[in-house]
Amino acid sequence: MKLLIVSNAPLIYRDAKAFAYSPYIKELAVWEKYADISFCCPIWESDRGLLITEIPFKVNHHYQLLDTNLNSLKQIIKSFIYNFYNLFVLFKAMKNADHIHLRCPGNIGLLGCLVQIFFPNKNKTAKYAGNWDPNSKQPLSYRLQKWILNNVFLTRNMQVLVYGNWENQSKNIKSFFTATYSEKEKEIVLKSDLSVVEFIFVGSLVVGKNSLYAIKMIQKLAENGRNVVLNLYGDGIERHNLEFYIKENQLEKCAFLKGNQNQEVIKKAYQKSHFVILPSKSEGWPKAIAEGMFWECVPVATKVSCVPFMLDFGNRGILIDMNLENDIIQIEKMLNEENVFASKSKLAANWSQTYTTEFFENEIKKLL
Template structure:
């Protein structure tokens, strides 16, 4: 069986070897394991452009190259007509060759593939919608269009659409799904306590961009410090806001309390999760917030905005703290947990127990079911 993946995520060619965005490569290893052949229909880069990449560790057929284009606005969509037409033809021909069509959405290539797959109603298809499926959320028109096509059982047939969270009034196409980082073999016993006399560690893991809102995490810690709490914030990730954050840390005399570590490998992150009390992500939009699930796996109490499936993950606040994006109110919630060690320990325990339902073994088992039908 040949599975062809249609995605905006690029394959990166460096010195004759192929690379992918690291978490994407790890997931694709699992899909490849359960197919005879796997092929990618996507853009190809000649440099990594600061993307965190890993070498592809599975066999692939020759990449079917697509041209990148933009449809964020109607105007940009019109200026990309030539690329769209060329890509549409390439995608159509690729889908003819596929036994299983797999879409990665949202994205420009995902949008085009959503439209083209309509002409293949009898082929087995899956789509992973990695963004926020919440029908009430404000999103670009291209994202809304992809969601409408995928959710429409008349236009989209023989398709399982993997989405994060359970949503009302959705079609039979949708299948609530998850992602995973850790194996059952890593489930070491861990119990966390909090003590005001000892250093309390908060952790942010994510790209340093406006959408992830790392500056809000720093401001939270800055305000908590003013109440004489012994807290520090470790930030892992790179992005265009790095210099802005560095300047904010310097101007506000936070160098002893906020630390920028850049991109680090999975083992370094694992140790950071294990040593932290809280994992924080004040993001403006999410799919399945990987950093939150990873932190919970290691008994961190999650602090996150109520977007996408986050309220479900945090059980409406029973497994963590849902940010209101009001600095005073959010600081008060965090301090309340610091001041009540038993409440912290209870949330830490239920966070761990929930997250350990979502292991790599279960993830692989679910993917195998999707491929085998």
């Protein structure tokens, strides 16, 4: 089977070897077991700071798309011209494919949504990696992609993989997930008592992830007399601001910036942490929350995208509303009742450990 991947995610070539965004490649390695993959995407000459990994399978063919952005009037005019070229390339690529797989949302995803309309008889899937919540505020291009994918007249023979269960969706829509750990990695985790409470944040240090708010929560708990530690794993443009805030508020003994680390380091960090925290403004499937829950961390997260479903509306975690006083009250209440913490910790692990890489692979196989 010839599987075409249509995506904003670029390919990067080094010494005739193909590289791409690391988490993306881990997933595509599963798809490749059941199909011959071709790519229709931009090609970059350098990684531009992107976390990349060599593609572990042969890239049989790629159709190069031109990068577009809307940062200036000149770029807008350029994008208008480029998109005509991209539409032509997409049409050619889809014509030669047996199965079309769109990666949305994104500029390329929107073009892919439009071109796939002309191939109603081909088998198709789309992964919508953003927030599918119909009531969420999103850019017009994102809302347009969601409308096309949800429309069974325009989009036929399509299974659209979304995060969460939402009301009033078409037959195209299928609730899906992402997995990191395998069945064989499951093990009993022995957490220390709550005399020293360890929190973990895993993600890019950018404004949207609200890593500063996570530090402020730890600061407030420390001021309340709690012995707390927050380890932040990841990097980004907010790092300097976070370092300044930690130093300015004398938080060097409870907030630590660990930078980007490999999966094994992160795994061990989850295992010794009590809470995984992600006060993000927007998410698709928050991988850090699912991974932390796998290792019995109680999740502390905002009510965005499918997070309420993941936390069973608070039964296996803490849903925060970005009001520092109210959010701290919720955490303090759990810290005062260790049996409640233990119960939610187990519920979190039981739920997350359902979504293993083996289960994920079996579901991909069904789709193809």
